[in-house]
Amino acid sequence: MKIAVLGGDGFCGWPTSLHLSDAGHEVHIIDNLSRRWIDTELGVQSLTPMDSIQERCRIWKRETGRSIRFHLLDLAGEYQRLKQWLEAEKPDAIIHFAEQRAAPYSMKSDRHKVYTVNNNVNATHNLLTAMVETGIDAHLVHLGTMGVYGYSSVGAPIPEGYLDVEIDTPDGKKGQEILYPTRPGSVYHMTKSLDQILFQFYAQNDGLRITDLHQGIVWGTHTDQTRRDPQLINRFDYDGDYGTVLNRFLIQAAIGYPLTVHGTGGQTRAFIHIQDSVRCIELALGDAPAAGERVKIFNQMTETHRVRDLAEMVAGLTGAKIAWLPNPRKEAAENDLIVKNDQFMALGLNPTTLEAGLLDEVVEVARKFAHRIDRSRVPAVSAWTRELAAEVEADPEDPRLKSVS
Amino acid sequence: MKIAVLGGDGFCGWPTSLHLSDAGHEVHIIDNLSRRWIDTELGVQSLTPMDSIQERCRIWKRETGRSIRFHLLDLAGEYQRLKQWLEAEKPDAIIHFAEQRAAPYSMKSDRHKVYTVNNNVNATHNLLTAMVETGIDAHLVHLGTMGVYGYSSVGAPIPEGYLDVEIDTPDGKKGQEILYPTRPGSVYHMTKSLDQILFQFYAQNDGLRITDLHQGIVWGTHTDQTRRDPQLINRFDYDGDYGTVLNRFLIQAAIGYPLTVHGTGGQTRAFIHIQDSVRCIELALGDAPAAGERVKIFNQMTETHRVRDLAEMVAGLTGAKIAWLPNPRKEAAENDLIVKNDQFMALGLNPTTLEAGLLDEVVEVARKFAHRIDRSRVPAVSAWTRELAAEVEADPEDPRLKSVS
Ligand SMILES: NC(=O)c1ccc[n+]([C@@H]2O[C@H](COP(=O)([O-])OP(=O)(O)OC[C@H]3O[C@@H](n4cnc5c(N)ncnc54)[C@H](O)[C@@H]3O)[C@@H](O)[C@H]2O)c1
Ligand SMILES: NC(=O)c1ccc[n+]([C@@H]2O[C@H](COP(=O)([O-])OP(=O)(O)OC[C@H]3O[C@@H](n4cnc5c(N)ncnc54)[C@H](O)[C@@H]3O)[C@@H](O)[C@H]2O)c1
Numbered sequence: 001m002k003i004a005v006l007g008g009d010g011f012c013g014w015p016t017s018l019h020l021s022d023a024g025h026e027v028h029i030i031d032n033l034s035r036r037w038i039d040t041e042l043g044v045q046s047l048t049p050m051d052s053i054q055e056r057c058r059i060w061k062r063e064t065g066r067s068i069r070f071h072l073l074d075l076a077g078e079y080q081r082l083k084q085w086l087e088a089e090k091p092d093a094i095i096h097f098a099e100q101r102a103a104p105y106s107m108k109s110d111r112h113k114v115y116t117v118n119n120n121v122n123a124t125h126n127l128l129t130a131m132v133e134t135g136i137d138a139h140l141v142h143l144g145t146m147g148v149y150g151y152s153s154v155g156a157p158i159p160e161g162y163l164d165v166e167i168d169t170p171d172g173k174k175g176q177e178i179l180y181p182t183r184p185g186s187v188y189h190m191t192k193s194l195d196q197i198l199f200q201f202y203a204q205n206d207g208l209r210i211t212d213l214h215q216g217i218v219w220g221t222h223t224d225q226t227r228r229d230p231q232l233i234n235r236f237d238y239d240g241d242y243g244t245v246l247n248r249f250l251i252q253a254a255i256g257y258p259l260t261v262h263g264t265g266g267q268t269r270a271f272i273h274i275q276d277s278v279r280c281i282e283l284a285l286g287d288a289p290a291a292g293e294r295v296k297i298f299n300q301m302t303e304t305h306r307v308r309d310l311a312e313m314v315a316g317l318t319g320a321k322i323a324w325l326p327n328p329r330k331e332a333a334e335n336d337l338i339v340k341n342d343q344f345m346a347l348g349l350n351p352t353t354l355e356a357g358l359l360d361e362v363v364e365v366a367r368k369f370a371h372r373i374d375r376s377r378v379p380a381v382s383a384w385t386r387e388l389a390a391e392v393e394a395d396p397e398d399p400r401l402k403s404v405s
Numbered sequence: 406m407k408i409a410v411l412g413g414d415g416f417c418g419w420p421t422s423l424h425l426s427d428a429g430h431e432v433h434i435i436d437n438l439s440r441r442w443i444d445t446e447l448g449v450q451s452l453t454p455m456d457s458i459q460e461r462c463r464i465w466k467r468e469t470g471r472s473i474r475f476h477l478l479d480l481a482g483e484y485q486r487l488k489q490w491l492e493a494e495k496p497d498a499i500i501h502f503a504e505q506r507a508a509p510y511s512m513k514s515d516r517h518k519v520y521t522v523n524n525n526v527n528a529t530h531n532l533l534t535a536m537v538e539t540g541i542d543a544h545l546v547h548l549g550t551m552g553v554y555g556y557s558s559v560g561a562p563i564p565e566g567y568l569d570v571e572i573d574t575p576d577g578k579k580g581q582e583i584l585y586p587t588r589p590g591s592v593y594h595m596t597k598s599l600d601q602i603l604f605q606f607y608a609q610n611d612g613l614r615i616t617d618l619h620q621g622i623v624w625g626t627h628t629d630q631t632r633r634d635p636q637l638i639n640r641f642d643y644d645g646d647y648g649t650v651l652n653r654f655l656i657q658a659a660i661g662y663p664l665t666v667h668g669t670g671g672q673t674r675a676f677i678h679i680q681d682s683v684r685c686i687e688l689a690l691g692d693a694p695a696a697g698e699r700v701k702i703f704n705q706m707t708e709t710h711r712v713r714d715l716a717e718m719v720a721g722l723t724g725a726k727i728a729w730l731p732n733p734r735k736e737a738a739e740n741d742l743i744v745k746n747d748q749f750m751a752l753g754l755n756p757t758t759l760e761a762g763l764l765d766e767v768v769e770v771a772r773k774f775a776h777r778i779d780r781s782r783v784p785a786v787s788a789w790t791r792e793l794a795a796e797v798e799a800d801p802e803d804p805r806l807k808s809v810s
Contacts, residue, residue: 079515079519110488110534110537113530113534114484114530114531114534117526117530118527121526122519122522122523125518125519125522129515129518129519130515132515133515135791156572156573156574157573157574157575163570163572166570166571167561168561169561169562170562174561178586179586181581181584181586184606187606190602190603190606193602194526194599194602197587197598197599197602198595198599200588201589201592201595205735205790330610338575385610385611386540
């Protein structure tokens with residue numbers, strides 16, 4: 001297959017590109033490198049030393065003889081070039097990772113909110129419009145998040161995308177299937193909720209074939225392909241904006257700093273290893289919906305943990321202490337999370353668990369590159385509202401206000 | 406009250422501005438005049454001779470001694486200026502009409518789809534972000550549409566915004582209130598569906614006070630204020646993109662052309678007179694939700710009619726014939742529409758019916774300005790999909806392909 005990987009320079013996109021190239025597909029990466037610009041804006045860098053995308057593609061070619069072509073293109077701002085590219089290349093499948101993906105970054109300031117909505121909505125909508133306009137029959141696989149449902153629900157198991165409801169009609173109650181109602185908790189999550197409506201419309205009006213993968217938090221750094229050469233290594237974000245909770249724990253442990261748990265740590269999150277994530281995408285590619293079919297929605301995750309249990313797991317492996325801080329996010333203090341992921345399990349996924357893989361991350365990544373850690377960038381500082389920002393600022397002892405040194 | 410009317414140069418915004426100014430409020434119009442640019446793009450103009458916004462404000466001042474201030478500002482593209490303006494002026498209420506509002510225009514081409522999504526989503530989101538950022542405590546009243554629910558539903562009465570559903574949980578079924586599920590039928594309608602999610606988020610996260618008025622098709626030209634001087638007249642769109650079905654019937658009747666009904670004419674639509682629309686907005690202003698309360702959603706309409714019944718009503722008044730054409734829209738051929746509007750009725754609305762007001766439109770507007778009609782612009786040509794476009798193009802007799810002359 002000819003596959004376009006949009007956002008292929010990112011944390012998920014790069015290992016996906018390698019995995020699919022390795023499997024014999026013709027892979028094209030489209031990326032505007034905005035994520036590298038954001039590193040520059042924030043003054044942070046990947047813990048792992050990451051080469052330019054051009055250099056990475058060169059090394060991959062040298063190692064395997066396979067080409068991955070890179071195209072610098074802004075999906076949100078260069079509609080015409082996107083359309084021309086699709087028209088000329090006619091990919092069989094498109095994997096869409098190209099969005100601003102950090103909730104804390106999306107809540108940093110008004111500029112970041114405006115950027116996130118503008119970038120994500122226009123990127124997704126431009127792509128959909130261009131697919132219709134060029135008439136290419138590509139299967140679109142998009143990465144969404146389970147966070148779109150919010151974490152303050154009534155404790156319902158999160159199903160795969162849809163909900164049957166009963167609606168009052170003049171002839172009594174009638175059943176109807178609707179998109180599972182969302183309740184996004186950040187501007188970033190909100191954009192994924194908007195994406196869902198775009199997908200529903202274009203599947204229905206134009207028969208586009210779309211799969212939306214509602215992914216949990218992706219952890220882990222290496223895949224079979226990124227291990228082949230030090231220069232193929234994947235990025236590892238640990239800063240307060242892009243570092244996921246697990247990455248921050250690993251870094252804190254590596255520098256002997258306490259693991260910072262926000263609130264009670266009772267928030268439950270879903271996880272998946274990067275190796276399983278790329279495998280799920282491959283499975284989804286092989287299972288496209290037909291034209292006219294509703295959007296296929298899968299929950300792409302393999303296990304759930306409470307944040308405090310994660311902290312204890314990392315503490316257990318490393319001897320780190322745990323520190324408790326007020327929560328800058330507006331969310332329920334404690335929540336359950338029951339996720340259905342039968343579809344992927346049925347397709348034959350055989351997951352790596354945190355229990356089994358976490359030690360590798362400590363040794364091969366966090367400790368190995370500990371000398372590259374900028375301690376001042378670990379704390380999470382974006383507050384969700386004015387009130388929550390004031391709470392942090394009022395406490396001179398709050399470690400989020402000072403560097404960790 | 407100090408009131409900002411965003412999109413105050415438009416069909417609904419202008420009479421609303423006059424009505425509120427007349428009632429003693431301090432009115433500021435913000436508009437980028439994009440709608441006038443679209444007239445230029447399409448080579449169409451309002452049937453009624455419409456002056457510049459600056460001139461209209463001057464006449465209003467001369468007639469009444471009251472000032473309406475006009476500010477040229479693009480909500481979607483000038484976030485910083487918007488924020489500065491809100492900060493400086495601190496309006497008590499903001500009425501948001503400033504979106505691209507024609508479904509056929511939004512489906513014209515890929516450029517029009519991209520423009521509509523970019524303009525409408527960014528306009529609404531920039532406004533919400535700026536309200537949070539400036540910390541002003543204004544009540545936001547937005548104009549949405551009932552079309553957001555789609556017209557192919559199971560015949561459920563359209564409630565005012567919310568639906569109670571039962572969700573499976575580990576402890577059995579639990580009730581939950583959700584936004585009434587949408588199924589938008591055009592890119593334009595889709596943007597209103599996206600707006601709903603933006604409102605839900607900002608009401609919940611930041612306590613913004615928001616009312617969303619899901620309006621039916623607005624008909625009629627004059628209000629008490631626009632009648633005061635010929636130069637205060639409201640716009641009247643009759644072209645295939647912006648002319649609503651009723652306006653096109655009026656024009657067709659005025660030039661002795663058959664009334665063109667698409668499909669069976671079995672589509673039911675909701676209607677409201679412009680005089681009642683401005684009154685509803687005033688009522689909604691006086692009934693703001695509290696901070697932290699959910700978004701208030703009202704159905705702003707007063708009657709429903711099938712398109713073929715409307716055609717017969719106009720034919721009865723004018724002697725026009727009816728012509729039947731294939732439908733360029735992807736929608737159900739026949740639909741019922743039962744709309745709840747108890748909230749406005751309870752607030753004391755006393756509506757003008759089509760039955761009672763339609764003759765005035767024929768005499769005072771359609772016939773009076775019939776010499777200004779450009780016959781070639783009446784047919785509706787935007788097709789919803791490639792297949793539907795091909796259907797029209799295959800029929801050389803289809804009057805949408807030629808001018809009406
Ligand atoms: N990492 C996770 O834990 C996780 C979890 C759930 C869902 N996801 C989703 O998976 C996708 C990829 O996540 P990631 O962690 O790889 O993010 P990332 O930021 O590392 O990668 C995203 C890539 O997209 C590019 N991009 C952004 N906007 C673009 C635009 N307008 N035009 C072209 N390129 C653009 C960026 O430059 C970057 O290379 C995102 O949509 C994210 O929401 C990620
Ligand atoms: N007219 C109807 O029958 C009807 C029915 C239901 C809902 N509505 C809604 O009511 C609102 C107003 O409708 P209308 O018929 O008056 O439309 P209109 O096109 O006549 O007016 C909209 C105004 O907003 C301005 N505008 C658009 N984008 C802008 C931006 N980015 N920045 C600043 N100004 C901008 C335009 O220049 C125009 O003056 C729309 O949101 C529409 O969806 C109208």
